Amino acid sequence: MQGSVFNIYGVVQGVGFRPFVHRIACKYHIAGQVINKGSYVEVIAQGAETDLQKFKTALKEDAPERASIKSIEEFPYTGADFDTFSIEVSERDSSVIFIPPDIATCRDCRQELYDPDDRRYLHSFINCTACGPRLTILESLPYDRERTSMKKFPMCPECSAEYNRITSRRYDAQPVCCNDCGPQLYILNSTYRNGEAIRRVREVIMQGKIVAIKGIGGFHLACDGRNPAAAARLRELKHRPVKPFAVMMRDLETVRRECVLTPEAEAWLDGCEKPILLLDKRADSTLPEVLAPFNPTLGVMLPYAPLQMLLFDYPDQTNMTDVLVMTSGNVAGAPICRSEEDAIQEIGSFCDCILSHDRDIRLRADDSVMALFENAPCMIRRSRGFAPLPITLAQSAGEGVLAVGGELKNAFCIARGNMAYLAPHIGDMEDVRSQAALRESIALFSRMLESKVQLVVCDLHPGYHTSAMAGELDLPLVKVQHHYAHILSCMAENNWFDKVIGVAMDGTGYGLDGTIWGGEILLTDTRTFDRVGFIAPFPLPGGDAAAREGWRAATGIFLRYMPDRAAEYTHQLELCSEAEFKLVSAMVKNRINTVECTSAGRLFDAVSALLNIARKSTFEGDAAIRLQFAAEAYEKAHRSDIYCSQLDWSNSNGECMPADRLFVYLAEKFMLEKDANACAYIFHRELAELIVRRCQAVRAQSGVNTCALSGGSFQNRLLLKLCVELLRKNNFNVLTHKMVPANDGGISLGQALYGINYSHKE
Numbered sequence: 220m221q222g223s224v225f226n227i228y229g230v231v232q233g234v235g236f237r238p239f240v241h242r243i244a245c246k247y248h249i250a251g252q253v254i255n256k257g258s259y260v261e262v263i264a265q266g267a268e269t270d271l272q273k274f275k276t277a278l279k280e281d282a283p284e285r286a287s288i289k290s291i292e293e294f295p296y297t298g299a300d301f302d303t304f305s306i307e308v309s310e311r312d313s314s315v316i317f318i319p320p321d322i323a324t325c326r327d328c329r330q331e332l333y334d335p336d337d338r339r340y341l342h343s344f345i346n347c348t349a350c351g352p353r354l355t356i357l358e359s360l361p362y363d364r365e366r367t368s369m370k371k372f373p374m375c376p377e378c379s380a381e382y383n384r385i386t387s388r389r390y391d392a393q394p395v396c397c398n399d400c401g402p403q404l405y406i407l408n409s410t411y412r413n414g415e416a417i418r419r420v421r422e423v424i425m426q427g428k429i430v431a432i433k434g435i436g437g438f439h440l441a442c443d444g445r446n447p448a449a450a451a452r453l454r455e456l457k458h459r460p461v462k463p464f465a466v467m468m469r470d471l472e473t474v475r476r477e478c479v480l481t482p483e484a485e486a487w488l489d490g491c492e493k494p495i496l497l498l499d500k501r502a503d504s505t506l507p508e509v510l511a512p513f514n515p516t517l518g519v520m521l522p523y524a525p526l527q528m529l530l531f532d533y534p535d536q537t538n539m540t541d542v543l544v545m546t547s548g549n550v551a552g553a554p555i556c557r558s559e560e561d562a563i564q565e566i567g568s569f570c571d572c573i574l575s576h577d578r579d580i581r582l583r584a585d586d587s588v589m590a591l592f593e594n595a596p597c598m599i600r601r602s603r604g605f606a607p608l609p610i611t612l613a614q615s616a617g618e619g620v621l622a623v624g625g626e627l628k629n630a631f632c633i634a635r636g637n638m639a640y641l642a643p644h645i646g647d648m649e650d651v652r653s654q655a656a657l658r659e660s661i662a663l664f665s666r667m668l669e670s671k672v673q674l675v676v677c678d679l680h681p682g683y684h685t686s687a688m689a690g691e692l693d694l695p696l697v698k699v700q701h702h703y704a705h706i707l708s709c710m711a712e713n714n715w716f717d718k719v720i721g722v723a724m725d726g727t728g729y730g731l732d733g734t735i736w737g738g739e740i741l742l743t744d745t746r747t748f749d750r751v752g753f754i755a756p757f758p759l760p761g762g763d764a765a766a767r768e769g770w771r772a773a774t775g776i777f778l779r780y781m782p783d784r785a786a787e788y789t790h791q792l793e794l795c796s797e798a799e800f801k802l803v804s805a806m807v808k809n810r811i812n813t814v815e816c817t818s819a820g821r822l823f824d825a826v827s828a829l830l831n832i833a834r835k836s837t838f839e840g841d842a843a844i845r846l847q848f849a850a851e852a853y854e855k856a857h858r859s860d861i862y863c864s865q866l867d868w869s870n871s872n873g874e875c876m877p878a879d880r881l882f883v884y885l886a887e888k889f890m891l892e893k894d895a896n897a898c899a900y901i902f903h904r905e906l907a908e909l910i911v912r913r914c915q916a917v918r919a920q921s922g923v924n925t926c927a928l929s930g931g932s933f934q935n936r937l938l939l940k941l942c943v944e945l946l947r948k949n950n951f952n953v954l955t956h957k958m959v960p961a962n963d964g965g966i967s968l969g970q971a972l973y974g975i976n977y978s979h980k981e
């Protein structure tokens with residue numbers, strides 16, 4: 220008998236890969252075994268040559284969609300002969316470990332869910348080998364039932380039979396359960412159970428009330444998305460006046476009625492990860508404005524858990540809505556609630572009832588948020604469905620490098636061997652609950668990855684809680700400049716380890732000179748960087764308030780660059796009152812509570828205030844996003860493809876990008892013409908021009924032709940588009956983010972890459 224050994228690398232734990240191998244082995248009369256080696260799956264296959272060929276082809280081509288095989292190695296098999304094919308018990312391997320993310324309910328399970336003759340008819344926890352919770356129920360690896368929160372639900376004989384039968388869709392499916400043996404659903408402080416609880420919650424939602432619902436990776440706060448009063452009340456309770464709510468829609472048909480849906484968007488929306496996707500609202504959308512005020516887009520997802528499907532469709536009398544507001548069940552900045560105790564304490568006052576169940580959530584996973592750019596994904600929040608799928612690195616991190624990430628939108632990263640595991644989004648680190656969640660998840664991941672962390676990496680900022688936490692670990696610690704980490708993150712994602720011209724357009728980060736950076740051009744390699752460009756520095760008067768109130772930055776720019784006319788201009792533009800102007804002038808003059816910055820994010824806020832679009836932000840990025848929408852409105856209405864730069868930048872060849880000149884130009888133009896949308900567009904376009912000009916100058920000096928774009932401002936799809944287009948037009952090779960956020964949610968990956976190279980340097 221001929222034989223081969225296949226080592227298969229990829230996400231293979233918990234996606235039904237071993238049962239799949241067993242099935243095709245039976246089909247092609249192959250003897251041997253499949254073993255989960257932790258980092259890879261080893262298949263030993265013996266059989267007739269033609270059968271072996273067929274088996275090999277099937278292995279590559281028919282694998283479950285979710286397995287995402289990275290590579291297959293093949294060696295000849297020389298050991299003892301096998302009589303049959305079998306699945307061997309998990310074995311451990313010390314090199315690479317895969318932690319499976321959660322998978323949205325599959326089509327087959329959905330069909331069974333609504334089949335009155337099926338054992339699992341209307342069962343809120345239906346799942347199979349191809350779908351269901353994974354990461355969020357894991358306690359440790361390998362992924363087996365006794366190491367998940369399903370261990371407290373012993374399988375009934377029927378489920379057990381399915382679990383053990385090769386031909387079953389639930390063969391080897393760890394969370395398998397049914398109405399007899401699975402978790403129970405209930406409304407807290409009531410007698411409503413299971414089906415009764417679902418019926419009751421549907422009624423309550425249609426009465427315009429707010430319900431907290433325990434989901435896969437945490438609690439949601441939900442209400443009828445077609446009921447403006449309910450959504451407005453939720454806004455009030457959550458102290459969230461305008462930040463867009465994500466919505467869950469019943470099906471693709473509903474999405475198509477309300478939003479513009481391209482085939483690519485549909486594929487992501489309905490894929491096995493089911494992220495929240497930002498879609499343009501249709502002009503004839505009938506949804507209330509309160510869901511996403513001043514916003515032409517809407518964050519939409521489809522039901523991804525059986526319970527969510529049952530909330531939309533259930534055989535009862537309720538005439539249910541087809542759109543639910545589904546916002547994270549948390550206090551702003553805190554991590555999403557995962558236990559009933561947390562829910563009662565933190566969001567209990569935001570809702571009228573709590574729908575819960577007794578399957579524990581071990582690890583939080585918020586809904587992932589993504590947009591599309593040139594039909595490719597643009598991750599905004601990487602969590603459920605995606606985290607912690609590893610990113611392959613060129614160099615080995617050895618036993619372990621821990622990168623703790625930044626302060627906002629924190630997500631940490633553990634690199635081990637050649638893999639970087641970017642953990643799910645946690646939250647903002649000023650909140651002590653987020654700090655606790657970070658500590659806990661780091662401990663859990665280190666355990667699962669069997670990582671012995673030897674080096675810790677944190678941000679250079681002395682005031683970050685993450686930096687303080689990293690210091691407490693009593694391990695060798697290195698610090699990385701914030702924007703350098705952004706660029707490294709983009710390089711790591713793109714598997715690019717040569718020199719790049721890094722363009723970091725960002726909010727704020729601590730600079731090497733102690734000022735606040737955020738609009739930087741960094742000539743970068745994996746070991747070091749040179750700051751070769753920056754936005755003209757301007758004062759930010761008012762400390763923390765300056766980050767929320769763009770008029771302060773705008774006034775600061777006038778005071779710095781047009782001191783003689785600052786009073787007149789701020790008055791004419793109604794940027795602030797006379798008293799405010801006096802106060803801010805004194806602050807800037809005497810450097811009281813004022814920092815110097817080169818931040819692109821703060822510049823966007825300043826321009827938004829200047830154009831009277833948003834004088835203040837009620838959430839991070841608010842004013843900047845509205846500036847983008849204004850610019851896009853102009854772009855839509857005009858032939859912007861023939862736009863020619865209106866300013867003469869030819870004499871600005873230094874490292875300093877004269878955004879101040881652009882600012883003053885816009886101020887004067889706006890005072891004359893009052894066309895905010897046009898000015899917003901010109902701002903985007905000319906800023907891109909400034910950036911690309913700087914990149915060209917750096918290329919001329921350094922010979923480096925690849926640009927890496929990163930930083931939170933590149934979530935602005937117009938800025939991204941304009942920069943990418945202009946760079947390509949000038950023959951640059953352009954690297955952008957796709958599956959890793961351009962915002963601070965991605966910097967731990969860059970920190971990890973730096974840590975790895977740092978340890979190789981030692």
Ligand code: ZN
Binds near residue numbers: 325329349351
């Ligand atoms: Zn399924």
Ligand code: ZN
Binds near residue numbers: 374375396401
């Ligand atoms: Zn059962």
Ligand code: FE
Binds near residue numbers: 726727728962
């Ligand atoms: Fe940043």
